[in-house]
Amino acid sequence: MPPRRPQLAGCAWLLALVPLTALADAVPEVTVDAAKQEYRRIHVDVRHAAGPETTAYEVWFSDRPFRSTPDAELHSTVLIGDVSGLARTAPAFDTQDCWSGGLPIHRNADDLPVVARDAGAWSCSLSGMTPGADQWIAVVPVGANGRSTASFEPVMARTDVADERTPEPDTLHITVTLAAVVLAAVALLSYLRFRDVRGGRAGTRHAYVYVAPALIGLTALTFYPIAYGVWLAFTDASQSHLGQENWNGIGNFVTVAASPGILRVGAFTMIWTFTNVAAHVGIGLLLAYTLTRPGIRGSTLYRTVLLLPWAIPGYISVLAWNGMLQPDGLLNAILGTAIDFTATPNAARASVILVNIWLGIPFMMMALSGALQGIPTDMFEAAELEGASRWDQFVRLTLPNLKGTLVPISLLGFIWTFNTFNTIYLMTRGNPYVGFGEPGATDTLITYVFSVAFDYGQYGVAAAWSVALFLLLVGISYVYVKRSGVMELAR
Amino acid sequence: MxxxxxxxxxxxxxxxxxxxxxxxxxxxxxxxxxxxxxxxxxxxxxxxxxxxxxxxxxxxxxxxxxxxxxxxxxxxxxxxxxxxxxxxxxxxxxxxxxxxxxxxxxxxxxxxxxxxxxxxxxxxxxxxxxxxxxxxxxxxxxxxxxxxxxxxxxxxxxxxxxxxxxxxxxxxxxxxxxxxxxxxxxxxxxxxxxxxxxxxxxxxxxxxxxxxxxxxxxxxxxxxxxxxxxxxxxxxxFIGTPPMNLVEGEAASGRFRSGELSFPLPEHLCDRTGPGFYGIRPESVRVREAGEAADSVPATVIGRENLGSTSVMHLDVLGHPITASIRAGPETDVAPGARIAVSLTHAAAVLLEE
Amino acid sequence: MTAASGILAWVVPAEVAALRRWLPAAVGVLAVIFGLELLRGEGARQVGIVLAMVLLGGCRACLSGSTHTWKRHVGAAFATASGATGIAMFASGGTSVYEVWTAGWVVIPAAVALYWLLSTRVAGWMAGRADAAFVDACLRGNRRLEPRLAQVGAQVLLLHACVPVIVPLVWIADVAVSPGNVLGGAIGDAFSAEHFAAILGSAAFGTWVANSLIVSTGTTVAGLLLAIPAGYAFSRYRFSGRRASMFLFVLVQMFPGIIILLPYFMIMKSLGLLNTSIGLIVVYSVTALPLCVWMLKGFFDSIPREIEEAAAIEGCTRLQIFRRFVLPLSLPAVAVTALFSFLTAWNEFLLALVFNTSNDQYTLPVGLASMIPATGQQWGDFAAASILVSVPVVILFIAFQKSLVKGLSAGAIKG
Known part of the structure; x- marks a missing residue:
């Protein structure tokens, strides 16, 4: 996540347009407490004697000395008012830590800091400052009619806490291993070639040269990363210490098993996968069957139109659906409603599933119409002659003969859908939010692992997740293939 | 049924x-x-x-x-x-x-x-x-x-x-x-x-x-x-292997004529007249020495296929291709180009109108 | 006929057969409409839909089992009631496309059912008529009607399937030409080319297009250079380790992308290839490799070996044979594989998102997605950019659809 900028800074130019009228109240005295400086933070103590016209103080800053507010940026605003009945709470976001009387400052219903008119002093820790650079800071009183015109003298401050850059990871070992893997692959191929030539199969010696680039590429950039990923799963690798992983045993797997919300996200992943695959295969088969019937008028046109969701880049379709499902989007316009489909968990889940169904039908439709056209037609003439009904022909002849395609293709669909990332990421990013550190309502295992890796930076845990998911997929595929007996069919 | x-x-x-x-x-x-x-x-x-x-x-x-x-x-x-x-x-x-x-x-x-x-x-x-x-x-x-x-x-x-x-x-x-x-x-x-x-x-x-x-x-x-x-x-x-020989021509007064080719019609076809196809199965074609009988017509041997018990001879009879299927024997042992005579007049021959 | 009545017990009038299929389908569609009505929260319409479902279901039930005239009367009554419900809904409701469509699904099935239930053929059949004249008329009618009814059913199904495909396209085109940053509004209510102008004039879009072009072209070239020799070797040579390595190519496709993503990221980082086009080219060409190799192997397999053997007898070297005979013959296949690699790279989102995080290295997918952040979505500009990006790709895809689909599904199923 990028560091958060002072929230109001962007609006500074708007305030500069406010016409200036006289506000006679005195400019508070600002001192910088260098002892309390933190990383990217400057601590200022403010002593004020607010006049009756002053309703708020604004903290302005710049990397140059400044005399007027248009030359600086607004950091924070502290209101002056009645604090009775207001709580001293810590802010929801720590951009603006302020204190009065040694305690967290009062905050009003909008979470804005409020200081009593007669408080005399307050202090703020200003976040988001450039480390190691001089900053000028001034506090300007603001009244109902505008900003004080009294001249002010900004105070200089700097945070000396060095920018805590992540050390450049030591990645030499990755490069070295990569080289070793490539060399090993070359050695293996050379050995095989040598053996073939000595074994009298001299005609094949070119073959090794031909396959070498592809095989080496595959080894170095697919099998090695997989092995590396498996190794990472047993280390404490994370964003902050890359390249210095320590062996962590099965610790990451324990973390995985104990993840909050693991059952919920697992259940949703299964619902997501099965609903999608069932709909893809079911609707795809229905459309393919209809389109391959002889004599359907316009079937070429229909086929082309129905192919479009596959032809259009997937991310564009998903983003477009995202727009259509907005409260002011197309779907609501058609229905005459204003529902935010991605706001509540179940509606969001249904939405992402429906969008993904839309995306996946054409592939199944095309693959299945290919398979349908491959079934010999004379068989159906024989069945027709024997008096079998259309339905019996479909169930007892078409389906069994499609099995050789249906089984591998639905397994493929299962693996693809399970691994789908774009649809959910671009529709909801896993939201609606459920709880901190927990997967969101529409997160599947895959999108959750992505956020574990790239939002939380827990590489080791994410790698452990990946390994676990891979084993799960292999297990399911194995059972499925065994059960469906497709191996026997493909003899 | x-x-x-x-x-x-x-x-x-x-x-x-x-x-x-x-x-x-x-x-x-x-x-x-x-x-x-x-x-x-x-x-x-x-x-x-x-x-x-x-x-x-x-x-x-x-x-x-x-x-x-x-x-x-x-x-x-x-x-x-x-x-x-x-x-x-x-x-x-x-x-x-x-x-x-x-x-x-x-x-x-x-x-x-x-x-x-x-x-x-x-x-x-x-x-x-x-x-x-x-x-x-x-x-x-x-x-x-x-x-x-x-x-x-x-x-x-x-x-x-x-x-x-x-x-x-x-x-x-x-x-x-x-x-x-x-x-x-x-x-x-x-x-x-x-x-x-x-x-x-x-x-x-x-x-x-x-x-x-x-x-x-x-x-x-x-x-x-x-x-x-x-x-x-x-x-x-279409029926029969090799197929029936067909000669297109005209039947008149007991003979069948097609260009130079002319031979007597068999008895059962004698009273037929008019244009048509004269058809005779290869096995009904009889091969003779040259110029022997009245119903003989001259023929040139083009090729010969020996099938063991029978022999198929491909003949050129005054411009008409004729196949004859005959029992294999010394008389069939003729070289291509040899001039022989055949008789196309046979009781199994047919005269077809179309 | 030997047994006319026997024939009619087995051969059902086409109208009845159609109603037996269509009425449940209509009830299914009404169930979906009921779900939509729940979203809209209009109680009266919900009741109407449920009523129509029950009535059409009842009408269907009258067509099952043994045939009686009273069943036909009851069915006709059900159909009439359902039609009346639909007309009432239509009269009391609005005239939006959705509402008209809904009313159509109540009224039309009911009207069709009623019309057929009152026809002499169905009446005779349900009354158990079996005289030869009637049977003959019935059979002749079936011959005539059956293909037409199948045609109508297929057209209704396919049209409904096409609507969810077409409507989003029309909508996105409308958003692209609507002035301002709006999502709603009637289709075609206003026109403005501002979004296209903004996109075509924006430096960022130009950068994304350039990046995507570099990456996709690079991937295609690199991928083909790796895949063509490998596919050829797998097709033509029987060398040790052939089966094992072919199996490896299949196995790779099983791995979830996510398990590779993280190690890829680390490796690219260590090689200093993050935020570069080369990094993406390397990764894309390897990830698309297995499918490309399988596709090409399939194509090479279909080229008869005899051609090469003849050339070899004439003294051509292996390389000459490949260049002069195999490659020209398989050029269409190579083109399809190239297109496939190009499209894969052109549309890839996840790896590009993770690897190239700086704005000037965004590819189109990441760039376009960045136009739709959580807040401040620029829908108009996004729609215009989407159209510009999709149209060439869609045209390419449709033009090569036959070979692409064939190659892809063959590769996918074998893999």
Missing amino acids: STVEFAHVTKRFEDGTTALDSLSLRVEEGEFLVLLGPSGCGKSTALRLLAGLEEVTAGDILIGGNRVNDLPAGARDLGMVFQSYALYPHMSVADNLGFGLRYGRHREAIDEPEIRERIAGAVDMLGLGDLLERRPRELSGGQQQRVAIGRALVRRPRVLLMDEPLSNLDAKLRNRMRLEIRRLHELHGTTTVYVTHDQVEAMTLADRIAVIDGGRLQQHAPPLDAYHRPANSFVAS
Whole structure:
């Protein structure tokens, strides 16, 4: 996540347009407490004697000395008012830590800091400052009619806490291993070639040269990363210490098993996968069957139109659906409603599933119409002659003969859908939010692992997740293939 | 068992081609009819119309005296053996045989024990005993063929249709299956319509042959009649190997003339006059020494094929190609280019008007 | 006929057969509409839909089992009631496309059912008529009607399938030409080319297009250079390790992308290839490799070996044979594989998102997605950019659809 900028800074130019009228109240005295400086933070103590016209103080800053507010940026605003009945709470976001009387400052219903008119002093820790650079800071009183015109003298401050850059990871070992893997692959191929030539199969010696680039590429950039990923799963690798992983045993797997919300996200992943695959295969088969019937008028046109969701880049379709499902989007316009489909968990889940169904039908439709056209037609003439009904022909002849395609293709669909990332990421990013550190309502295992890796930076845990998911997929595929007996069919 | 009748049946396809042109034909009860013709002549279309797999454009098809034009294929109670066998590839032999009984029109009338009994009967009849649990692709071509026949017969159809059933078998197996089919027909007596382009099959199997060409019926007759008394030049040239020699010319006053060629007509054709085709089978052509008799015409030997017991000579008779099939002997031992004489006057010759 | 009544017990009038299929389908569609009505929260319409479902279901039930004239009367009554419900809904409701469509699904099935139930053919059949004239008329009618009804059913199904495909396209085109940053509004209510102008004039879009072009072209070239020799070797040579390596190519496709993503990221980082086009080219060409190799192997397999053997007898070297005979013959296949690699790289989102995080290295997918952040979505500009990006790709895809689909599904199923 990028560091958060002072929230109001962007609006500074708007305030500069406010016409200036006289506000006679005195400019508070600002001192910088260098002892309390933190990383990217400057601590200022403010002593004020607010006049009756002053309703708020604004903290302005710049990397140059400044005399007027248009030359600086607004950091924070502290209101002056009645604090009775207001709580001293810590802010929801720590951009603006302020204190009065040694305690967290009062905050009003909008979470804005409020200081009593007669408080005399307050202090703020200003976040988001450039480390190691001089900053000028001034506090300007603001009244109902505008900003004080009294001249002010900004105070200089700097945070000396060095920018805590992540050390450049030591990645030499990755490069070295990569080289070793490539060399090993070359050695293996050379050995095989040598053996073939000595074994009298001299005609094949070119073959090794031909396959070498592809095989080496595959080894170095697919099998090695997989092995590396498996190794990472047993280390404490994370964003902050890359390249210095320590062996962590099965610790990451324990973390995985104990993840909050693991059952919920697992259940949703299964619902997501099965609903999608069932709909893809079911609707795809229905459309393919209809389109391959002889004599359907316009079937070429229909086929082309129905192919479009596959032809259009997937991310564009998903983003477009995202727009259509907005409260002011197309779907609501058609229905005459204003529902935010991605706001509540179940509606969001249904939405992402429906969008993904839309995306996946054409592939199944095309693959299945290919398979349908491959079934010999004379068989159906024989069945027709024997008096079998259309339905019996479909169930007892078409389906069994499609099995050789249906089984591998639905397994493929299962693996693809399970691994789908774009649809959910671009529709909801896993939201609606459920709880901190927990997967969101529409997160599947895959999108959750992505956020574990790239939002939380827990590489080791994410790698452990990946390994676990891979084993799960292999297990399911194995059972499925065994059960469906497709191996026997493909003899 | 039923009669089958085509009454002026015409079939035009959507692309405008006419596959059948006013075909009229009657198949008697228990008869084995062979539809014979070159590929594309419309014989398979006729069979598919009868089966209900294609729609009739005009005319009527009757089975057992009832018009069946509008009856769906499944309601016609026919059995059909396809050229490709069209077996159900995912089912065992037993299930292939039982499919029509289990899911066909009469499923309610036939119970499971009877299905088993009928399958067992078909298996015994066709010698498929130990193959019941095999899938079609695990069977040889001949075995698949038997299953296809069994599947067609097990439903006890009114008419059995066969569409070039032997064309996918090798020559040896074809001869055996031909006998088998004839035996089955004699056993069951089912009215059978059999489509083939192979005249040997037609000759050996048929009670009657219907020769079709260009969508029209050329001749409908018992095989030997068609062989000896072809109705026209097409039938004459299509039936018999090597085919009948045909000379186009004119008959007048007891002689047949075609350009330079002229020879006396045999006795039974003496009183015929007018243009036509003189047809004579190769085995009726007699080869002689040059210039021996009145009916001799000079011929030049072009080539000779020795088939063992017989020898086929290709001759040039005054510009007309003539084949002669004669018993192999020393007299056939002539070199190409030799000049000999032949007699085309024979009691088995025919004079065809078209 | 030998047994006319037997025939009619088995052959059902085409109208009845159609109603037996269509009425449940209509009830299914009404169930979906009921779900939509729940979203809209209009109680009266919900009741109407449920009522129509029950009535059409009742009408269907009258067509099952044994045939009686009273069943036909009851069915007709059900259909009438359902039609009346639909007309009432239509009269009381609005005239939006959705509402008209809904009313259509109540009224039309009911009207069709009523029309057929009152026809002489269905009446005769349900009354158990079996005289030869009637049977003949019935069969003749079936011959005529069956293909037409199948055609109508298929057209209705396919049209409904096409609507969810077409409507989003029309909508996105409308958003692209609507002035301002709006999502709603009637289709075609206003026109403005501002979004296209903004996109075509924006430097960022130009950068994304350039990046995507570089990456996709690079991937295609690199991928083909790796895949063609490998596919050829797998097709033509029987060398040790052939089966094992072919199996490896299949196996790779099983791995979830996510298991590779993280190690890829680390490796690219260590090689200093993050935020470069080369990094993406390397990764894309390897990830698309297995499918490309399988596709090409399939194509090479279909080229008869005899051609090469003849050339070899004439003294050509292996390389000459490949260049002069195999490659020209398989050029269409190579083109399809190239297109496949190109499209894969052109549309890839996840790896590009993770690897190239700096704005000037965004590819089109990441760039376009960045136009739709959580807040401040620029829908108009996004729609215009989407159209510009999709149209060439869609045209390519449709033009090569036959070969692409064939190659892809063959590769996918074998893999």
